[in-house]
Amino acid sequence: MFRAIIVDDHAFFRTSLREVLASRFPDSVIEEAADGRIALEKIEDDPPDLVFMDIQLPGENGLEITRRIKKHHPGMRVIILTSYDLPEYREAASKLGASAFLTKGTTNPQEIASVVASLLADAARS
16 A cells, blocks of 8 residues: 655546556555645645656646655655656756656556556665
8 A cells, every 4th residue: 555646737637647546556545736835735744655746837846846845755756747758857857856757648557557566666675
């Protein structure tokens, strides 16, 4: 079992990803946040194991939110999941400590499940 939060301003995408995760990891607890402020509040209240972070968000962008998360929770796994597959975003995500960078348009549910399983296994070994 793990806890995750999906941070994305598109409700349809959050719901779709939640369904993918719930079907593959039925014991997981998945929360949602439409922006970084809400995400940070939820993370402080009850830190999740995984954060799925979009880059383009209202207010602060997902890379800035990732920086703030990693500053206060260095062991937390952040998965960037965005439509913007740009080299500068990949580089920034890596420098900020993101655990993975996935592209919405080309990543399928099996790949997402594989990344989650890998990160959870890595966390268990730590």
